[in-house]
Amino acid sequence: MAQVIVNGIVSAALIAPPAVAFSMLFGILRFPNFAIGGYITVGVFAAYAMNVPLALPFWVAALGATLAGAVIVWISDQIIFRPMRTSAPVTLLVVSIALTFVLEHSVRLIFGPDVKGFNLPLERPITLGQIHITRSQIHLIGTALFIIVFTHLLLTRTRTGRAMRAMADNPELAEVRGIRSTLIRVVATLYCGALLGLSGVSAGFDLAIEPLLGWSLTIPIIAAAILGGIGSVYGAMLGAVLVGLAEEFSTLILPSSYKIAVGFGIIAMLLLLRPQGLLGQPEIKK
């Protein structure tokens, strides 16, 4: 039982940072961007390319993936989403799915479909009573926590962060108050891209590196972000933990082949019962 909780938390550490990024992007760009899966895939393969074929140290690769993530999200925003910012959210949603196809299959075209791994040995766990956890899983959780706290501070304690929140709350008002929305948009996409690139590294580390990796994470990520409430950093973290635990615990009751449905189930229930999420502000109807 204790192990189930640990498993849930490790899964949560994997989906919390991208859930934060998804949530921020949703706030600023005003549509659910399904391309997060594609961005994560780009991140993990950037790291793989640097770590294995180029034989650079793992931390350099992770840094590279972060940069690659930032650049790809920024570029895709510049050439695709920004020019379309007046379109309906749903149109943008469909575009983002198309973008995922393009990104994932470009990666497949370059790297081929085989599974890959970083140049890191697998570790045996540290055992504490009934619980097994590996050192790098602890690092994974630590990194996720750091990202969450850092992001929260960024949003609440810096001018840029406050401007981002203002924009997410009410773009027109923010514009009127002299916030340079274009600049903020660039900063936000770069930052979220960096988070997604880094998430790719964690995912590649925990799972198997392959082009569809990002797609398999997309639903739990979105579930976590919606559960937490769009725009809330700690909410996304809490959402990630709950989704992680729910998926792990569900296998005790349901046949495990239904696990994928759990993420969707959570999303559906929550949207029906409490659309603003656990920690989110209720949306103000105009």
Place this chain on the structure above:
Amino acid sequence: MDFSTSRRRILTGSAIAALGSTLSPRLLYANDAISIGSLTPNTGGGAPYGGNMAAAIRRTVDQINASGGVLNRQIKLTQEDGETNPETATRAADKLINVNQVIAILGTWASSVTLGIMPKCQSANIIQMCTSSSDDIPIRDTKGLCFNFQILNPVWGRALGKMAIDRGFKQFKLMALNNDFTRSILTGFEEAIGPGRLLEKPFYYNANQASYKAEVSRLLEGNPDAVFIPAYVTDFTSVYKDIYRAGYKGQVITVTFAASEPFKKAVGAAADGILHGFPIPPLDSPAYKQYLQEAGLQDNGQIQHPYGTACRDQISVLALAIEKAGTTEAEAVKRAIYDVSTGPGKKVVYNVLDGLKALRAGEKINYSGAGSAVEFDQNRQLIGRDIQLYQIRNGRDEIIATLKVR
């Protein structure tokens, strides 16, 4: 407005190909070429194999064409991607049958794809050659057109189960990827070890999950001597990482294509100790050695291109059968397939060119392939393949035992 008829003509979805057949002139493909299609899993679950399957067929066709073709006709090969997805595959098969006018479709891999295109092939009298192992294949193939270059799953699973018991394991837990293919291997394994050795009812998991930790915890509960996990390579990589990180010290057993080269590269030294088994190509057969050469591979003692080899055999046997039958008519070719591949007392050939030469010299031949000896029973299934059990040691497969399945 005459718009509606022309619109409907363009638009009627998957029926577009069916229409194509009535509209597009056969002239598109020169009448004297023999049209053959391949439908390999270039993307989706079979993606790790699809590429070299398609390439093996292409190479062999090029060889045949360069040496003058079959029945003095060139082979026109059309290659499609079935995406390991029966729905896409059905549409692709539609196109192959109605537009390209193929006489045979080779290279289907997933059982769901082979079975999915079967109704279309049966009604158009198209020969199928596959490496699928669902036991439904001979049952649904009522016209006797589908030749299988793989042994059936339960046979394979039973062989692995037997070998596992021989190695002295007493308590097992089983988990399979939720897929017809891996599930029926699991069923065979379960039969072979019997209920007494099973700690818990086997269960299934789905691919493309964000985490497999819950399944792995459940699998390892009760610390069984051995766990058996028939899976595909992508999900097995994730699952195995979690098994290792959960500190499991017992024996992990799987099927060889889950523990393939990409897997070993991805997990590194942690892969050591895994047992895996597979119906093997005859490694010392000249046909297998020729295949390695054709594909530009080094003989490293490992199994390489397990399905690519089978695809070389498919196109070779088909070409030989057409030459033997003297026609591309399905009934005659079907009989000729037995004639050129099965039965004693004939000249054994290891590649298609030698075979064609011998046929033209009036000899009776038996093609022995790179993937198997290619001997069919009356249900168009392979009579037998060797199954080998390997252990990964220092990142390489070492042979532990070989079982001849008959």
Place this chain on the structure above:
Amino acid sequence: MILAQGLNLQWGITGMVNFGVAGFYAIGAYTGGILSTRVGLPPELAIVLAAAGAGVVGLIVSLLTMRLREDYFAIVTLGFGEIVRLLALNEDWLTEGPRGLKISVRPFDFGLTNASYALVYLGAVAFTILIIYVICERIRSSPYGRVLRAIREDDVVASVLGKNIVRFRVQVFAIGSIFMGLAGALFAHYVQNISPDTFMPMIAIFIWMSVIVGGYGNNRGLLLGAGIVMVILEGSRFLGDFVSFVNSQQLASIRIILIGCILMVVLRFKPRGLIPEPKFSSPFERTPD
């Protein structure tokens, strides 16, 4: 095609975003297949019942979700589609699970040869499309259709005008679901072998492409859109017959990249589709904001 019609009715006309197309399609296909093969009903009746079944499920789903914002609604329906697929995958006793349900009976079978059978089936499908097209056109141009479009453009105004939005939406969603179920059942009896893999969310996306490319709220543009999408999907296969410098595996990736790019370009430069919805001359017509 039929799917796209159903979807267009739901989205194009009332602005409801259903990503669960694959789910309704699957319900239709499985209900039809099980009724005709397992229960032994005549396949024609099974197809009709399958459509009705999908309609009932659509009714329930829409009653539950109707008040959601459109992008959330999209996510919930996507989830619905996945859950249906998982049910089909796991409930072996009903659906034969991953090995797929084989359908042994054929509708409209009068002992024809295979080639002519395909044509008869094609004719039946074309006829169904025509009927549905007519129904959709009727709905679109009727007073009912105007209410629906009003809901799409601004549900607050519509409700102020005394229209019961929820009831309208639910009705339309259910009708759309019936069409999707019908499409599923027809498909199932055509391929005669359905498995859960057939109903991946990918389908929803292709259908979406049809609706979007053709222009929403417009039944005629939709037919064009579906045609274009099918031509791209199937036509890109022919690419391999002419291009030989890439292997088939790379080609498969290129196909999908191409599809994604086309979709993005169309949405970027022709956001209202290739044939936009015709404007109305009615003085009461609101201009979209």
